[in-house]
Amino acid sequence: MPTSIPPPRTLYDKIWDDHVVHQQEGGETLIYIDRHLVHEVTSPQAFEGLRTAGRSVRRPDNTLATVDHNVPTFSRKNFTTVKNFIEEPESREQCVALEDNVKEFGLTYFGMTDRRQGIVHIIGPEQGFTLPGTTCVCGDSHTSTHGAFGSIAFGIGTSEVEHVLATQTLLQKKSKNMRITVEGELLEGVTSKDVILYIIGTIGTAGGTGCVIEYAGSVFRNMSMEARMSVCNMSIEGGARAGMIAPDEITFAYLRGRPLAPKAGQDWDRAEAYWRTLKSDEGAKFDIEVKIRADDIIPTVTWGTSPQDVVPITGSVPDPASFSDPIKRSGAERSLKYMGLTPNVRMEDIPVDKVFIGSCTNGRIEDLRSACKVVLAAGPKAHVAPNVHAMIVPGSGLIKQQAETEGLDVIFLRAGFDWREAGCSMCLGMNPDQLAPGQRCASTSNRNFEGRQGAGGRTHLMSPAMAAAAALTGKLADVRKILGADVASTTGGTTQIKVTSAFDYLTDPVLPSPAPERAVPKDVTAESNTTTPSTIPKFTVVKGVAAPLDIANVDTDMIIPKQFLKTLKRTGLGQALFHTLRKDPKTGEATDFILNRAPYDKAKILVCTGANFGCGSSREHAPWSLNDFGIRTVIAPSFAEIFKTNAMQNGMVPIVLSPEQCIDLANDARAGKQLEVDLEKLEVRREDGKLPISFHVDPFRRHCLLNGLDDISLTLRKADTIDAFEAKRSQTWPWLDGYGYSQGGRVVAAHPVKTSKKLDDW
Ligand SMILES: CC(C)[C@H](C(=O)O)[C@@H](O)C(=O)O
Ligand code: SF4
Numbered sequence: 001m002p003t004s005i006p007p008p009r010t011l012y013d014k015i016w017d018d019h020v021v022h023q024q025e026g027g028e029t030l031i032y033i034d035r036h037l038v039h040e041v042t043s044p045q046a047f048e049g050l051r052t053a054g055r056s057v058r059r060p061d062n063t064l065a066t067v068d069h070n071v072p073t074f075s076r077k078n079f080t081t082v083k084n085f086i087e088e089p090e091s092r093e094q095c096v097a098l099e100d101n102v103k104e105f106g107l108t109y110f111g112m113t114d115r116r117q118g119i120v121h122i123i124g125p126e127q128g129f130t131l132p133g134t135t136c137v138c139g140d141s142h143t144s145t146h147g148a149f150g151s152i153a154f155g156i157g158t159s160e161v162e163h164v165l166a167t168q169t170l171l172q173k174k175s176k177n178m179r180i181t182v183e184g185e186l187l188e189g190v191t192s193k194d195v196i197l198y199i200i201g202t203i204g205t206a207g208g209t210g211c212v213i214e215y216a217g218s219v220f221r222n223m224s225m226e227a228r229m230s231v232c233n234m235s236i237e238g239g240a241r242a243g244m245i246a247p248d249e250i251t252f253a254y255l256r257g258r259p260l261a262p263k264a265g266q267d268w269d270r271a272e273a274y275w276r277t278l279k280s281d282e283g284a285k286f287d288i289e290v291k292i293r294a295d296d297i298i299p300t301v302t303w304g305t306s307p308q309d310v311v312p313i314t315g316s317v318p319d320p321a322s323f324s325d326p327i328k329r330s331g332a333e334r335s336l337k338y339m340g341l342t343p344n345v346r347m348e349d350i351p352v353d354k355v356f357i358g359s360c361t362n363g364r365i366e367d368l369r370s371a372c373k374v375v376l377a378a379g380p381k382a383h384v385a386p387n388v389h390a391m392i393v394p395g396s397g398l399i400k401q402q403a404e405t406e407g408l409d410v411i412f413l414r415a416g417f418d419w420r421e422a423g424c425s426m427c428l429g430m431n432p433d434q435l436a437p438g439q440r441c442a443s444t445s446n447r448n449f450e451g452r453q454g455a456g457g458r459t460h461l462m463s464p465a466m467a468a469a470a471a472l473t474g475k476l477a478d479v480r481k482i483l484g485a486d487v488a489s490t491t492g493g494t495t496q497i498k499v500t501s502a503f504d505y506l507t508d509p510v511l512p513s514p515a516p517e518r519a520v521p522k523d524v525t526a527e528s529n530t531t532t533p534s535t536i537p538k539f540t541v542v543k544g545v546a547a548p549l550d551i552a553n554v555d556t557d558m559i560i561p562k563q564f565l566k567t568l569k570r571t572g573l574g575q576a577l578f579h580t581l582r583k584d585p586k587t588g589e590a591t592d593f594i595l596n597r598a599p600y601d602k603a604k605i606l607v608c609t610g611a612n613f614g615c616g617s618s619r620e621h622a623p624w625s626l627n628d629f630g631i632r633t634v635i636a637p638s639f640a641e642i643f644k645t646n647a648m649q650n651g652m653v654p655i656v657l658s659p660e661q662c663i664d665l666a667n668d669a670r671a672g673k674q675l676e677v678d679l680e681k682l683e684v685r686r687e688d689g690k691l692p693i694s695f696h697v698d699p700f701r702r703h704c705l706l707n708g709l710d711d712i713s714l715t716l717r718k719a720d721t722i723d724a725f726e727a728k729r730s731q732t733w734p735w736l737d738g739y740g741y742s743q744g745g746r747v748v749a750a751h752p753v754k755t756s757k758k759l760d761d762w
Helices: 011-017 044-053 089-105 120-127 141-149 158-167 192-203 225-238 249-255 268-275 326-339 365-377 397-406 408-414 464-473 479-483 522-528 562-566 621-629 641-649 659-670 699-707 711-716 719-732
Strands: 020-023 028-032 035-038 063-066 108-110 135-138 152-155 169-173 176-183 211-216 242-244 288-293 300-302 310-312 354-357 389-392 440-443 458-461 541-544 546-549 605-608 633-636 653-656 675-678 683-686
Touching: 011 152, 011 211, 011 242, 020 719, 028 719, 035 120, 035 158, 044 089, 044 158, 063 089, 063 120, 089 108, 089 562, 120 135, 120 141, 120 225, 120 397, 135 141, 135 158, 141 152, 141 225, 141 242, 141 249, 152 242, 158 169, 158 641, 158 711, 169 711, 176 192, 192 225, 192 288, 192 300, 192 310, 192 464, 211 225, 225 242, 225 249, 225 365, 249 268, 354 365, 354 464, 365 397, 365 408, 365 464, 365 479, 397 408, 440 464, 464 479, 546 659, 562 621, 605 659, 605 675, 621 641, 633 659, 641 653, 641 699, 659 675, 659 683
Parallel strands: 035 063, 035 135, 063 108, 135 152, 176 211, 176 288, 211 242, 354 389, 354 440, 440 458, 546 605, 605 633, 633 653
Antiparallel strands: 020 028, 028 169, 300 310, 300 458, 541 675, 675 683
């Protein structure tokens, strides 16, 4: 009998296949989650959900929690308890809530007195919690970071956090495969951050939508784990939920000896043998291929309010008049106004007020070393420019300790930098570290959205080396001049994008499937005949006022800014919806933004003509605030994936239509015509006898929305299948059952959670 040869698979295909718990008809798959990271912002409502339903956390041994977003970064010398250390009441409540929840549910937790506390995406790898071949999630969009280890790692919303806590699984649709290859040698002064900024500038913030990106080629193979993490971290800024790099000797060397990695003499050899199989097979099919030459990349900075607004440091602020697409042109005009920039100004002539070196993108030891190298290269008298306040915020307590052991803090302090405690800090400014209105910051973080680092604040993204150069010169600066490197390359070069799939992913919207599928998957029908509790609002027909919106790449920071993420509830956020656009930052008065004007202040439907609605952060607060305002459905040419899932988890329907159809419907809305969205018939009906427009919603999702079924109840009906998967997992990949903090036992009891002690007890 001839044996059939299995088709070649990508790295993503292989890990996906190894995690399928149950394949449903209709494309939804229940996958097992190996690693769950938890932080204080996106978990309170999830724990509350468990409590209300009387559920426990299924795998505390595979769950790791910390506080990062809200923690102040000033000295903890006087720390006694969170309650009396964090001054801002809502930040304090969120941190206290996490402390209470980890105690109640028995989870391992690194609190503020623990040196291992830090940004969630820094501590996972640091502890060896993140491992190759795993699935890893967190209620945070930058979970993509962990893909650097060859893991499928992606951000989820709070409803999905609850789903993972309760079931250790998630319902997912498989993504497309995209490969970005960068071959050659990076020029001196060019770092991983420049590479990923260049990539995002090339593919755009929606370029990776629907895909998992594999980064391949000599540039990534030669990168350290820290550099690989910076690259994978920003995959979400390129629209992909996940990015990954095949594990290799560099990965294994990084992991060896980490507290939660498999131990030498126990499972290490077996684990390593498995990890070595985790690479894309020769001939594996990628839907999209992008090829970039390393020497086309020079130090890169952003000029606008989207991470795709990049320019080489040797370049100038672009002129919006040069954009032919009207939405892009008005977007660029808006960006320049916000950024306080005029066209054609040289980037190197832009003065800065603040410098922020830190975040989950660039708060690792190597980033601090790279900034320090610039300070040293600038000579013994190097000092932060008088007009600048420059902060260095290590990503974790352990990184801070390591840097201090190496004496980096001394060099930074001598040069006038501010040396802080670990946390997210000014990346997002949920803690006191914020830009004042109008202040300009050279930042190593990942998002330059309006108001990201503080209302009215202006962000330029760059590498730690470039940020250090900006601190010393007081302006955006070409670090190569300080490093004595060759500055001959002055442009972004000649990158060629090769798209091997049949569609132009850079411009085409994700089109609805031609014929709306009406069949409901069999196993869903079977389950819905039972008494599944209905916990999400049902969606059948919604008729009412539609509000038009002509903005592309509406990010979730814009839908609801950070100050409203401190709530412990899912309700009451209607006032916060599009807050920065609806309230004049100076007077606090209502602006003439569309949702402030009658009849649109009663809108039930939002029609956005720009693509990529809901990009950026995974905050489920975005759909919560839309819902609370009264908007039950958003129509747009395309959606960011996390937003789409979050919306459906809350009984809302995101509808994808072509850009022309969106413009048509927005015109109806502007003319004051009502729209009617019928999920049963899958059509948008219009006034004046115009023909209805049909749309597509995944049949399983449609069934859940029509019947108000929540995923957790459905998944818990598969408890036996999950048990069986776990039994196989313990046999095949025994190192994934949590251990490391316990004294020899296979499955840990939770690490004792101490939440108050003096810092000198460390
Ligand atoms: C708070 C969290 C939901 C958010 C994210 O998902 O990214 C945050 O980390 C951010 O960077 O905006
Ligand atoms: S992007 Fe910023 S706010 Fe979000 S997790 Fe990373 S450091 Fe924290």
